[in-house]
Amino acid sequence: xxxxxxxxxxxxxxxxxxxxxxxxxxxxxxxxxxxxxxxxxxxxxxxxxxxxxxxxxxxxxxxxxxxxxxxxxxxxxxxxxxxxxxxxxxxxxxxxxxxxxxxxxxxxxxxxxxxxxxxxxxxxxxxxxxxxxxxxxxxxxxxxxxxxxxxxxxxxxxxxxxxxxxxxxxxxxxxxxxxxxxxxxxxxxxxxxxxxxxxxxxxxxxxxxxxxxxxxxxxxxxxxxxxxxxxxxxxxxxxxxxxxxxxxxxxxxxxxxxxxxxxxxxxxxxxxxxxxxxxxxx
Amino acid sequence: xxxxxxxxxxxxxxxxxxxxxxxxxxxxxxxxxxxxxxxxxxxxxxxxxxxxxxxxxxxxxxxxxxxxxxxxxxxxxxxxxxxxxxxxxxxxxxxxxxxxxxxxxxxxxxxxxxxxxxxxxxxxxxxxxxxxxxxxxxxxxxxxxxxxxxxxxxxxxxxxxxxxxxxxxxxxxxxxxxxxxxxxxxxxxxxxxxxxxxxxxxxxxxxxxxxxxxxxxxxxxxxxxxxxxxxxxxxxxxxxxxxxxxxxxxxxxxxxxxxxxxxxxxxxxxxxxxxxxxxxxxxxxxxxxxxxxxxxxxxxxxxxxxxxxxxxxxxxxxxxxxxxxxxxxxxxxxxxxx
Numbered sequence: 001x002x003x004x005x006x007x008x009x010x011x012x013x014x015x016x017x018x019x020x021x022x023x024x025x026x027x028x029x030x031x032x033x034x035x036x037x038x039x040x041x042x043x044x045x046x047x048x049x050x051x052x053x054x055x056x057x058x059x060x061x062x063x064x065x066x067x068x069x070x071x072x073x074x075x076x077x078x079x080x081x082x083x084x085x086x087x088x089x090x091x092x093x094x095x096x097x098x099x100x101x102x103x104x105x106x107x108x109x110x111x112x113x114x115x116x117x118x119x120x121x122x123x124x125x126x127x128x129x130x131x132x133x134x135x136x137x138x139x140x141x142x143x144x145x146x147x148x149x150x151x152x153x154x155x156x157x158x159x160x161x162x163x164x165x166x167x168x169x170x171x172x173x174x175x176x177x178x179x180x181x182x183x184x185x186x187x188x189x190x191x192x193x194x195x196x197x198x199x200x201x202x203x204x205x206x207x208x209x210x211x212x213x214x215x216x217x218x219x220x221x222x223x224x225x226x227x228x229x230x231x232x233x234x235x236x237x238x239x240x241x242x243x244x245x246x247x248x249x250x251x252x253x254x255x256x257x258x259x260x261x262x263x264x265x266x267x268x269x270x271x272x273x274x275x276x277x278x279x280x281x282x
Numbered sequence: 283x284x285x286x287x288x289x290x291x292x293x294x295x296x297x298x299x300x301x302x303x304x305x306x307x308x309x310x311x312x313x314x315x316x317x318x319x320x321x322x323x324x325x326x327x328x329x330x331x332x333x334x335x336x337x338x339x340x341x342x343x344x345x346x347x348x349x350x351x352x353x354x355x356x357x358x359x360x361x362x363x364x365x366x367x368x369x370x371x372x373x374x375x376x377x378x379x380x381x382x383x384x385x386x387x388x389x390x391x392x393x394x395x396x397x398x399x400x401x402x403x404x405x406x407x408x409x410x411x412x413x414x415x416x417x418x419x420x421x422x423x424x425x426x427x428x429x430x431x432x433x434x435x436x437x438x439x440x441x442x443x444x445x446x447x448x449x450x451x452x453x454x455x456x457x458x459x460x461x462x463x464x465x466x467x468x469x470x471x472x473x474x475x476x477x478x479x480x481x482x483x484x485x486x487x488x489x490x491x492x493x494x495x496x497x498x499x500x501x502x503x504x505x506x507x508x509x510x511x512x513x514x515x516x517x518x519x520x521x522x523x524x525x526x527x528x529x530x531x532x533x534x535x536x537x538x539x540x541x542x543x544x545x546x547x548x549x550x551x552x553x554x555x556x557x558x559x560x561x562x563x564x565x566x567x568x569x570x571x572x573x574x575x576x577x578x579x580x581x582x583x584x585x586x587x588x589x590x591x592x593x594x595x596x597x598x599x600x601x602x603x604x605x606x607x608x609x610x611x612x613x614x615x616x617x618x619x620x
Contacts, residue, residue, distance in 0.1 A: 012401030024398030107399040108371040
């Protein structure tokens with residue numbers, strides 16, 4: 001009986017509640033990764049098959065050896081893009097189907113903290129897959145990395161992740177609002193984005209406007225800058241200078257996060273006004 | 283919560299705009315109409331009505347998940363529409379048959395996660411989870427993945443989730459839906475213990491189980507087609523039928539006996555026939571007991587044999603029939619065919 005009569009010493013509010021929510025919502029993603037090892041195998045083996053085929057094609061064509069490293073890095077970064085496109089984007093939709101979305105909205109926490117938690121969890125879980133692909137690539141094809149600036153590399157990677165997951169958060173709200181239509185759009189965009197974002201080759205090889213258009217996807221510029229920073233001759237294949245790419249990635253981060261916040265507020269408003277967004281169709 | 287009222291609504295209404303094809307004009311569905319209710323702090327208040335009566339719509343409005351199209355509602359002293367951020371830390375909700383949480387997480391982890399969204403300190407949350415799970419008889423399943431739980435255990439986990447955050451006002455929307463008899467009993471006992479532990483706690487329960495409402499609730503509002511038809515203590519609601527004599531009669535065979543024939547008898551105010559495997563069960567409401575002789579006489583004329591006859595006290599089901607003119611089951615099947 002004491003268990004139901006004793007009061008809690010305190011309850012966190014404000015930014016403490018915000019942080020608690022982020023950590024709590026990231027938890028299922030990180031733990032889920034450990035409990036479902038089969039996902040790990042599937043999501044490492046599949047990108048590796050693409051990496052292997054590109055490596056053989058490049059070697060058959062006598063392409064510069066740097067391309068092998070580009071492909072391995074692209075294979076590793078594919079995991080993040082797949083995570084955004086198929087997991088992060090549809091997450092709010094699945095939360096609705098599961099019955100969690102109404103509970104999230106009804107709780108005193110911020111929905112933005114929920115989305116950030118999803119993003120953080122997804123990012124950490126996917127980082128494991130990306131590391132696995134990189135290590136396999138290094139072992140199988142003898143790829144070596146020579147980092148010219150650790151600080152810049154860290155900055156580029158972090159900005160690319162913030163912008164990418166900001167984009168994922170924005171897409172999560174869009175998927176919830178537009179449902180099946182958004183799903184079809186993502187399906188349609190998957191292959192062209194793989195091509196235009198230069199996952200397996202430097203985007204400098206593409207016509208300028210195609211490469212510039214593809215730069216809206218944060219991984220495009222992120223990968224381009226990272227290739228310049230971890231391969232000694234990488235700068236020869238760079239689309240823009242690393243510094244400029246850092247500025248653009250920072251701008252993209254702000255744009256995507258602000259848009260995500262705006263769309264999320266709109267989704268919440270619509271949910272309360274129309275009552276159908278939190279409704280499961282099951 | 284300064285006011286003595288935990289929940290207050292005034293002329294609350296909600297109209298849904300139903301989406302059809304683009305050419306069609308949008309249809310409207312009135313889910314709630316002019317609902318005015320007050321629930322005192324410390325009260326266990328029941329909302330009783332068939333599926334589609336508007337119970338869940340009302341709960342959604344009170345839990346800040348849906349805005350009303352007319353009227354207003356206050357929960358824990360704050361307006362649900364204008365100040366949802368003041369209401370949310372003070373409430374929680376559990377729905378029957380919900381599948382919230384994540385299957386890969388254990389029961390403890392799922393509950394811990396939800397407690398964090400309310401800012402509960404981790405250590406205290408874990409202690410409380412253990413204690414609450416023990417109370418609902420689930421402590422041994424604390425480390426079981428929630429995907430491995432049966433429906434009943436999963437619902438018990440959801441119920442613990444609702445109580446875990448120490449809400450001032452808790453909304454239980456059909457919490458015992460789909461549970462077996464034992465689990466239902468556990469849940470009802472737990473609800474009463476939780477309320478007894480703190481006189482400030484308020485609970486609003488929706489159910490279409492009449493017995494549940496009768497057994498648990500201090501007061502009950504009977505709701506149908508979005509309107510509150512009556513609201514009072516179960517005993518007071520039943521008293522309105524106390525003047526009638528209620529009989530249940532099992533007969534075999536029916537031999538063409540109809541509800542209309544029974545109602546046509548003088549002093550028979552209401553009659554319902556439900557067919558059974560061996561014949562039929564009749565529920566009769568008579569102005570006075572002496573009218574029973576005339577009914578039995580009708581049975582003799584139709585060659586209907588009485589297998590069993592009992593007089594009974596009125597229930598909330600009878601109150602519903604009295605107010606609506608149909609049983610709750612009939613109302614539900616009628617509603618679904620409309």
